[in-house]
Amino acid sequence: MAQRSPDQPTISWTLLALVGALLVLGGAGWLAGVPTGAEVLWAAATVVSLVPACYWVVRALRRGQTGVDAIAVLALAGSLAVGEYLAGAIVGLMLATGRTLEAYAERRAARDLSALVAHAPRSARRRTAEGAVEVVPLAQVSAGDRLLVAPGEVAPVDGVAEDPAVLDESVLTGESRPVERAVGEAVASGVINAGPGFGLLATATADQSTYAGIVELARAATAETAPAVRLADRYATWFLPASLLVAGLAWLLSGDPVRAVAVLVVATPCPLLLAVPIAIVAGMSRAARRGVVVRGGGTLERLGRAETLLLDKTGTLTGGRPELAETVPAPGVDGDRVLRAAAALEQLSPHVLATAIVQAAVARSLPLPVPTEVTEEPGAGIHGLVDGEPVRVGQLDGHPPPWAVALRHRAASDGSAIAWVSLDGGLAGGLRLRDPIRPDAAATVNRLRAAGLRRLIMVTGDRELVAEQVGRSVGVDEVVAGCTPADKVERVRQETRRGVTVMVGDGVNDAPALATADVGVAMGARGATVAAEVADAVMTVDELERLADTVAIAARTRRIATQSAAVGMALSLAAMAVAAFGQLPPAVGAVVQEGIDVVVILNALRALGGGWRPAASRAWRPGAPARSE
Incomplete structure (x- = not known):
């Protein structure tokens, strides 16, 4: 990524304003009949x-680079x-304008990981010898301390569960289903307590815990990301020596240094200094209107020539939220009765699956009475009275009947979770919940x-089983599970050695990979702030198809920028030839160069349109080519 000093935008704008003012004042002095003042x-x-x-x-x-600015110098x-001061002032204006546009295109949020640290727990609930609970700074927690993790809180350090726990580990493992940890099982820092409060015996300090390790991985990955060479500078590798050669020959053969200056004036690569940044800024603006914030022109340019895309599953190809997939009642039991009873009871549960069950019942317009005598047993389930009838939702006890065995097999085949429902002491049914594949995932992969x-x-x-099924459904080339x-x-790292690589993810576990990739894209619509902080682009709309739109926009933007640069340099080369024969004075050459600028800038502004299908006409089918113009 291009790393620019923090004051670069200020310098560029100040330079543009100052040079522009001096040029205009000089023009006014010349028109007023004061040529000496104008020259000064x-x-x-x-x-x-x-x-x-x-x-x-x-x-x-x-840095070992020879940029386009050398010709301008x-x-x-x-x-x-x-003594061709007007020509010099015009060149200076073009240089300042190009730098200002480039600084705007390249300006991006700082990639320090302070936000990653800020979102880590700062305190912990520690149990005292007297049985009380005190809140202490995280730095004071030591191995062997007995902690309490309240519902919805993040586990502050690595430890061992002292009570059954229901955990949302998706930010660390990508596993979309809540995980139940029994007494004595390991609990990693950074996971979210998705159930009732539980005791945690610390086995490490915060600095030695899992979350801290992820922070360090992200920091190391960001630190080793090399600065990218500007698109314009790549063209300058041959344009600069060609310009010097023509200018030198013009001076040598004519003996007139003014001819050499005229060549250099028209050779000043304003098509590179202006057209490329304008096209990039236009492309970034276009992407932003599609709900994707691209943090810099270099990012958009790399995205436009990307070859490999790596995608996380949970929250990227899948929705990241459990949904009710199936209600399976026991023989002779009404399915709506099972769902209504379970949802009524789950209204008072903080469990991740409870929300999905309640939402499914509401979607079916089932009336949900307020339950009474509700008790939740961590890791086992919740029970209470619904309309006076005993209801229990949770794990299955005893030997399952044939219909329950079949339901278990279906759940195991696609990675679903099951909430078993008992009514009046007897097993009444099962609710199968799964993290659904995004409806646009397969079409987006093809696009x-x-x-x-x-x-x-x-x-x-x-x-692996769940991952392979999702991979086959959406049509990716390879699945890497676990x-x-x-x-x-x-x-x-392996893929970046083969070509420009894009990584897409949405959780803490994706942050190091996002920072390592040539382009890291965070699905940030649901507040994935950790991933967003280290990403090069953030999707503010929770629609995967916007990524395909942005890739198309980036490819088109890069193509337009390349076209603008190529046409502009061709015209500049023609003007250099005319200047070399003494037919183009420096001041006139500077004006001619401005005309060339207008042509390439108008072409660059084409990047403001096209590159994606409008939503109203997006009747896309798998395998159909994406619209590029």
Whole structure:
């Protein structure tokens, strides 16, 4: 990623304002019949432009790069040397405008991980020897301390469960279903308590715990991300020596240094300094209107030439929220009665699956009475009275009947969870809940291929059987299951060695991989702030198809930027030839270059439109080519 000093945008805007003012004042002085004053003002504009331009060139050389600014420096210096101050002022204005646009395109949120740390627990509930609970800073927690994790809280350190616990581990493992931990089982820091409060025996300090390790992985991955070379600078690798050669020959053969300056003035790569940033900014604006915030022009440019896409499963290809997939009543029992009783009881439960059960009952317009005498047993279930009838929702006790065995098999085959419902002491039915695949996932995968991505890989911490089923359903090329955050980082590293790689995810477990990829895209619509902080692009709308739109926009933007640069440089080369034969004075050449700028800028502005299908006409079918224009 391009790393720019924090004051770069301020410098660029200040330079643009100052040079523009001096150029205009000089023009006013010339029109007023004060040519000497005009020359002084134009010379000042040239000097003001030359100083920062020299700094930018030196900085690029120290990084081993030869940027487009080198030609501008030579043109500015040459204009001063031969007294062509108006030409120098115009070149300075073009340089300042290009730098300002580039600074705007490249400006992005800082990629420090302070927010990742900020979202980590800062305190813990520690039990005292007297049995009381005190809130202490996280740094004071030591191995062996007995803690209490309240409902909805994040486990502050690694430990062992002292009570049965229901945990949402999706932020660490990608596993979408709540996980039940029995007494004595390990609990990792960073997981969310999705059930009642439970006791936790700390086995590590905060610095030694799982969450801290993920923070460090993300920090290391970000630190090793090398700065990208500007798109314009890649063209400059051949344009710069070509310009110097033509200018040198013009001076050598004519003996007139003014001709060399004229060549350098028209060679000043304004199509690169202006058209490329304008196209990039236009593409970023287009992506933002589609609900994807791209943090910098370099990101959009890399996204436009990406070859491989890695996607997390939970929250990316799937919805990330359990939904009721099936209500299976026991023979002779009404299914709505089973769902109504379970949902009425679950109204008072903080369990992750409870919300899905209640929502399903509400969607069917089932009346939900207020339950009484409700008691929840962590890891076992919840029971109480609904309309005076004993109801229990939770695990299955005893030997299951044939219909329950069949339901278990279906659940095991697709990774679903089952909430068993008992009415008046007898098993009445089962509610199968699963994390559904996004309805647009398969179509989006095909659209991503049509946009130019060659390999699509799903990486997930979920089980292999479940992951393979999701992978087959959406049509990815490869499925990598059972991944830890470190496994995801290593796989991203492998793919980046083969080509430009994009990683898409939404949880804490994805943050290190997002920071490692050439382009990290966070599904941030539901508040995945940790992933968003280290990502290069954030999807603010919870629709996967917006990613395909953005890839198409990025590819089109890059194509337009390349076209603008190519056409502009071709016209500049033609003008250089005319200047070399003495038919184009420096000041006139600067005006001609401005005309070339207008042509390429108008072309660059095409990036503001096209590149995706409007929602109203998006009758897309799998395998159909994506619209690119």
